[in-house]
Amino acid sequence: MSKLGELSIALLILIGALFCALSAFGLIRLPDVYLRSHAATKSATLGVLCVLAGVFLYFMFFLDQVSVKLLLGIAFVFVTSPIAGHLNGRAAYRQGVPLWDKSVRDDLQSALTEETQTGTQTLRPPPNEPESK
C-alpha cells in the first residue's frame, strides 16, 4: 500500500516535470509570441500544479503534515497564470508584434484600427452606476 502510494506520487511529480519540459520545448519550437504563450500558459501551469500536488500528497501521507501553503500555492498559480498569458499576448499585440505568416485570420487588427480612427478610448470608461451585486 505504502509502496503503491509512493509510486503514484512519484509518477505525478514525474508527469509534472515532463509537462514543464515539454512546454519549455514548445517555447523553442513554436514560431511566434502568441503560440509560445499558449505553450507557456497551459502546459507549464499543469506541470507546476502536478508537482505541487505530488508534494502535497507526499507531505500528507508520509510525513503526516497537511501543508495549507501548498494548497494556496496551487490555487494562486491556477488563478494567475491564465491572466499572465492574456496580458503578455495583449501587450505584444498592442506593441505590433507580428503574427506568424501562416496565420489565417485576424479580426483584432480591423477592430484596433477602427478604434484609433474613431478616437474611442482604449480604456473602458468608468461605469456610471455602481454594479448590482
Place this chain on the structure above:
Amino acid sequence: MAMQLLLNLILAFVWMLLHDDGSASRFIAGYVLGAAILFALRRFWPGGFYLTKLWAVVKLLALFARELVASSFAVVRAVLSPKLDIRPGIFAYKTELSSDWEVTVLSCLICLTPGTLTLDVSPDGQTLYIHAMDIQDADELSRQIRGTFEKAIMEVTRP
C-alpha cells in the same frame, strides 16, 4: 447568497448554544439542519436555495480542471508533432455575459481551453478577441465556448 450563508451559520451557532456544546461535530449537525431549514424556506429567497448555486460553482471549478488537462495535452501534441501544420488566427467572439466579473471568469476559462488564448477585450466588454492555435472553424469554436463555458458561468451568476 451571502445572506443565506450567514443565516445558515447563525442557525448552526444557535444549535450549538441550545446544546451547550461547542464541538465541531455539533456545529456540523447544526449546519446541516440549518441547510434543511433554508431548503424548506427556499421560496422566500429571491435567488433560490444557495447550495444549488454552490454546486454550480463546484461544477465550474471541475470544468476548469478538465479543460486545463485537455488543453495541456493539445499543446503537447502540437509541439511534439513532426510537422507544424497548425493554422493560428484571431477571431472575434461576441459574448452575452454583461458584468465585469463574468467576462473576467470567461476570459480566464478561455485562456485555459485547448488552443485558445484571450488577446483583448473590446472597450464595451462585449467582444473578446481570441487567438486560436488551430482555427479550423471559428464558428465551431465559438459555438463550443458558448455552449459550455457561458452556460456554466450563467448558472453561477444568474438566478
